[in-house]
Amino acid sequence: MKPRVTIEYCPKCGWLLRAAWMAQELLTTFVEELHSVELQPSEVGGSYIIHLDGEILMNRKDLGHFPEIKEVKQLLRDRIAPEKSLGHSDRK
Amino acid sequence: MKPRVTIEYCPKCGWLLRAAWMAQELLTTFVEELHSVELQPSEVGGSYIIHLDGEILMNRKDLGHFPEIKEVKQLLRDRIAPEKSLGHSDRK
Numbered sequence: 078m079k080p081r082v083t084i085e086y087c088p089k090c091g092w093l094l095r096a097a098w099m100a101q102e103l104l105t106t107f108v109e110e111l112h113s114v115e116l117q118p119s120e121v122g123g124s125y126i127i128h129l130d131g132e133i134l135m136n137r138k139d140l141g142h143f144p145e146i147k148e149v150k151q152l153l154r155d156r157i158a159p160e161k162s163l164g165h166s167d168r169k
Numbered sequence: 170m171k172p173r174v175t176i177e178y179c180p181k182c183g184w185l186l187r188a189a190w191m192a193q194e195l196l197t198t199f200v201e202e203l204h205s206v207e208l209q210p211s212e213v214g215g216s217y218i219i220h221l222d223g224e225i226l227m228n229r230k231d232l233g234h235f236p237e238i239k240e241v242k243q244l245l246r247d248r249i250a251p252e253k254s255l256g257h258s259d260r261k
Binding site (some may be wrong): 083088093094097100103104105108111112113116117118155156 | 204
């Protein structure tokens with residue numbers, strides 16, 4: 078089974094648009110590698126958490142800021158496709 | 170557990186954008202009712218299938234055209250929130 082990403086976002090904070098944009102970024106970059114990206118409204122205010130197969134990959138509250146898409150892609154790549162180049166989103 | 174929608178789309182056909190738009194429509198209308206909407210690239214070319222808790226709700230190949238968002242909302246409402254009004258998306 079290919080890995081599954083879940084983006085848990087706070088709907089009352091208006092973060093659906095950001096979550097949906099990130100989902101599209103990840104599904105474009107990792108179209109071969111991912112099973113799916115799930116958008117999940119959180120029951121907890123202020124949540125913005127990216128899960129990989131049920132484990133927390135990045136959490137806005139721990140980071141102190143929103144996860145940046147470049148960092149999300151790098152971290153996800155390291156976990157699911159370590160050989161993959163991310164082009165200009167890659168670290169030097 | 171709240172119901173879960175999956176939109177299975179053909180990535181090679183370029184249908185991610187449509188699927189992501191529909192996910193946002195459903196998550197906006199059914200924010201209280203749905204657990205999540207999952208975007209899943211299909212392994213089968215030409216697929217555009219909306220699943221509700223693993224069952225097929227609408228399938229482009231059976232319909233002969235893309236599911237329309239108004240019909241998707243009506244059908245989903247009938248299944249998960251029969252008392253809910255959809256405002257101008259409702260049938261007369």
